[in-house]
Amino acid sequence: MIGWKIFYLLVFPGLLFTGVLGLIVGWVDRKLSARLQFRVGPPFFQNFNDFLKLLGKETIIVKDSIKSVFVATPLAAFGFLVLISTMIGLALFFHEGFVGDLFVIMYLLMIFSVLVILGGSSTGNVYSSIGSGREIKLLLADELAFILICLIPIIKSGYQIQLKNILEVQSVQGPFISSVSGAIAFVIGILCIQAKMTLPPFHIPEAETEIVGGPYMEYSGPLLAFWQLNHYMMFVIYPFLLIALFLGGFDLHGIGILWAVLKYLLIIVIMILIKNTNPRIRIDTALNFFWRYATPISFIGIILAVFGV
Amino acid sequence: MAVNELTLLVVIPLGISIINIFIPSILRKILTFLGLCYLLFLNYNLFIIPAGDAYLFNEVIFSLDKLGFFTIAFIQILSFIILIFSLKGVVKSIEKQFFVLYPMTVAFCNGAVLSAHALGLLIFWGLTGITLYLFGVLGQTKDAPKTAKKTFIIVGGSDAFLILGFVLIWFLQPASAWSLWNVQLELSGQLAYIAFFCILIAAFTKAGGFPFHTWVPDFSKDAPVESVALLPASLDKLLGIYLFARIVLSLFVLNFGIHLMLITLGALTIIIAVMMAMIQHNGRKLLGYLAISQAGYMIMGVGCGSWMCANGDIKGGSIVALVGGLFHLVNDAICKANLFLTLGSVEKKTGTNDLDKLGGLGKSMPVIFTMALISALSISGIPPFSGFFSKWLIYQGVLDLAKNMSPGYQIWLLICLILAVFGSALTLANFMKFLHSIFLGKRPKTLDNIKETSANHWIATGLLATLCIVFGLFAMQIPIKHFIMPIVVEHGWAIPTLIGSYNPILVILFFGLAFLIGLVIYLFTKNVRYDEIYLGGMEPLEKFRVVGTEFYNEIRNMVPLRSLYDGAEKKYFDVYDLGSKGSFSLARLFRSIHRGQLQLYSLWIIVGVLILLWIVK
Numbered sequence: 001m002i003g004w005k006i007f008y009l010l011v012f013p014g015l016l017f018t019g020v021l022g023l024i025v026g027w028v029d030r031k032l033s034a035r036l037q038f039r040v041g042p043p044f045f046q047n048f049n050d051f052l053k054l055l056g057k058e059t060i061i062v063k064d065s066i067k068s069v070f071v072a073t074p075l076a077a078f079g080f081l082v083l084i085s086t087m088i089g090l091a092l093f094f095h096e097g098f099v100g101d102l103f104v105i106m107y108l109l110m111i112f113s114v115l116v117i118l119g120g121s122s123t124g125n126v127y128s129s130i131g132s133g134r135e136i137k138l139l140l141a142d143e144l145a146f147i148l149i150c151l152i153p154i155i156k157s158g159y160q161i162q163l164k165n166i167l168e169v170q171s172v173q174g175p176f177i178s179s180v181s182g183a184i185a186f187v188i189g190i191l192c193i194q195a196k197m198t199l200p201p202f203h204i205p206e207a208e209t210e211i212v213g214g215p216y217m218e219y220s221g222p223l224l225a226f227w228q229l230n231h232y233m234m235f236v237i238y239p240f241l242l243i244a245l246f247l248g249g250f251d252l253h254g255i256g257i258l259w260a261v262l263k264y265l266l267i268i269v270i271m272i273l274i275k276n277t278n279p280r281i282r283i284d285t286a287l288n289f290f291w292r293y294a295t296p297i298s299f300i301g302i303i304l305a306v307f308g309v
Numbered sequence: 310m311a312v313n314e315l316t317l318l319v320v321i322p323l324g325i326s327i328i329n330i331f332i333p334s335i336l337r338k339i340l341t342f343l344g345l346c347y348l349l350f351l352n353y354n355l356f357i358i359p360a361g362d363a364y365l366f367n368e369v370i371f372s373l374d375k376l377g378f379f380t381i382a383f384i385q386i387l388s389f390i391i392l393i394f395s396l397k398g399v400v401k402s403i404e405k406q407f408f409v410l411y412p413m414t415v416a417f418c419n420g421a422v423l424s425a426h427a428l429g430l431l432i433f434w435g436l437t438g439i440t441l442y443l444f445g446v447l448g449q450t451k452d453a454p455k456t457a458k459k460t461f462i463i464v465g466g467s468d469a470f471l472i473l474g475f476v477l478i479w480f481l482q483p484a485s486a487w488s489l490w491n492v493q494l495e496l497s498g499q500l501a502y503i504a505f506f507c508i509l510i511a512a513f514t515k516a517g518g519f520p521f522h523t524w525v526p527d528f529s530k531d532a533p534v535e536s537v538a539l540l541p542a543s544l545d546k547l548l549g550i551y552l553f554a555r556i557v558l559s560l561f562v563l564n565f566g567i568h569l570m571l572i573t574l575g576a577l578t579i580i581i582a583v584m585m586a587m588i589q590h591n592g593r594k595l596l597g598y599l600a601i602s603q604a605g606y607m608i609m610g611v612g613c614g615s616w617m618c619a620n621g622d623i624k625g626g627s628i629v630a631l632v633g634g635l636f637h638l639v640n641d642a643i644c645k646a647n648l649f650l651t652l653g654s655v656e657k658k659t660g661t662n663d664l665d666k667l668g669g670l671g672k673s674m675p676v677i678f679t680m681a682l683i684s685a686l687s688i689s690g691i692p693p694f695s696g697f698f699s700k701w702l703i704y705q706g707v708l709d710l711a712k713n714m715s716p717g718y719q720i721w722l723l724i725c726l727i728l729a730v731f732g733s734a735l736t737l738a739n740f741m742k743f744l745h746s747i748f749l750g751k752r753p754k755t756l757d758n759i760k761e762t763s764a765n766h767w768i769a770t771g772l773l774a775t776l777c778i779v780f781g782l783f784a785m786q787i788p789i790k791h792f793i794m795p796i797v798v799e800h801g802w803a804i805p806t807l808i809g810s811y812n813p814i815l816v817i818l819f820f821g822l823a824f825l826i827g828l829v830i831y832l833f834t835k836n837v838r839y840d841e842i843y844l845g846g847m848e849p850l851e852k853f854r855v856v857g858t859e860f861y862n863e864i865r866n867m868v869p870l871r872s873l874y875d876g877a878e879k880k881y882f883d884v885y886d887l888g889s890k891g892s893f894s895l896a897r898l899f900r901s902i903h904r905g906q907l908q909l910y911s912l913w914i915i916v917g918v919l920i921l922l923w924i925v926k
Contacts, residue, residue, distance in 0.1 A: 083819050
């Protein structure tokens, strides 16, 4: 039993699967973005090459930094993302629970921002500190709407908080996106994950042309490789979460496999299109957007969900 | 004749307190330490073999039920650990008074919890208020006397409500004979409601519940840090929530509307306090507001307790929330005490608790930084630390209650839940500001020579941080099983099947495994070079330093939050300030109509007599 759990964690749907799929989807993102900008884009294995190349590079550590924190944070973020990907993946592929429910996933997802801030700020670099401040504000901006959209499937499934139970209800009633409240939550959910992954127009904490990468500025070599891998793994985790909550999960039988791929690609393509068609916004604009527009709309979704609409 | 152990829990610390007046400093510390060690041992004995009641003139004066044992146990544990911190580092000029007041406070807190009689509770409750005031007076800041007065007036004023509440209970139900157990007064009629609200005010004031919380941030800022960790952060919160749980479980039979009101007040406490914490520049005040905010989770959880179905059965969700609320009380007391102590360590080394003047101390004080980080993550609700488990139980309880309600009430409860969950994110944001301002970022030149603090600080903060981890990983096996479940069982209830699933041990094991793989890859590939900060060729000058207090300026300046924050800073929402302004206006009015003319005085006497006759007619 424990052997299987370790297999889930390390091979499928955890570390190996999420890591490899993340790097591939990262290539899709880069390639599609390049085509949208009339460029050729990188070859298929570019992300794998980048990762391996960075592993062989020098790690530069700031003399005056808190070294243990600087080194441990990208690795800890990697550990948590592997765990979360296993939790979501097991529910999606095997309809099984794994160590925690939706609340556990929501809280574990917050840790990523904490680790970015701790790692970045441990160096004492001014750009990293500015980026860290923006990272936590962006978390506050999107988190309220994210909580609301996560509550909608909970309400619609009769107050179930385990992903496998939410998926079971959808297999009987149909995907929640087919309802008005579900559709609202899905749309807001896409915007929330765009912000959670700090993709344009919400790449405010990194803002390379402005604060030179923010919290990641002092990272190099294997540690930077892990931050990049973490980022690509989120390309799997967040869309999978939306699929589990609103699109009825995966049915891996016959034509269902094609549907599963299409569902995933749909979310990825929407994210890439948003990314390539919007300039970076200011942090106060992001706060205003999420608190004034996304949150009230999500709340309307909650009211509709309570009334079964 | 064997002395009753319950009596010893009060008499021993009180005796130590009196002896401490007359003995030299070193003996004072040894005696207090040994005394509190013995209290811990007594507590362990009570855990193994419950003690009988203590009598005075054939009346039961001290008794201990499961709720009492839960509270007493954590009073001893926390006061012992905070004492270890206080053994070295208390300001010399106040050391004697401090070591007299410290065991005295423990004695009075024990007395309040052990009292089986409402009069006993009233006496000890009032005495804890006095020691709180005296600790406030020991503060070294210029505002300390003013803050002590404010604390005394708010807490003392709430004591008056408590007395009125118990008198009304006795008046409405003489058969209760001032008992604190199994009164079960129905909330029907105005007097019953007045009694309920009077006692609720006392409990909220002690625990720091909205809107009677305003003494906590000021006391946190001005009193000695050890006393802040002891009282508002832990013992007062234990007492306040203990009384609140008594109200819910044994003093009153609450109705639907009251449960809903309590959950709402809990949610408001969470969100208002945490939003106030965002704009603080003083570390202790920030922690004070966060201590208030966490009381909101307890109010929310315990406020659900004893919620009946239409057929008279207890609702399953309310028991889960009650367990979560009581567990959160323990978690918050541990974490918040630890955070005050870690800040105290920094303060003693740097001479300031102003967040604008600190920064980058994580490298020079790594142990204290680690302890602060663990406690901050725990109380922000990050798995697998203890704070998450209690919040997770409360959320499940509230969801379970909402499940079978009409749409309107479902939406109401969901709003409260959303505020509570978002409150966690805001708490985390506040702690990121706190940690960044003190331990991360660039260190100011003035703090270059700061070294780690003394061993007793490490031990105390280390013990508390260990509790955060152990209670998180073994929540069901240790704190819930041994301290909280007995309370539930004593009432004849049982925890229903949980709607969620969470295994903290597997979380840490699987996270650890993935982390280890990452670490192995890093160690095999690393090729480290140390270098200076890179700022595009510029010097990392002091003027470029980013302090964490600037993090939330955009939120501070958002409409309509800006006007709310402005109002709060001018104390427009402070009950004490509003009350004192009201009293002074009233006094001015009376002064203006008392001009020393005999005719006018005669007129007021006649008007007064007429009003009295109208009232008693």
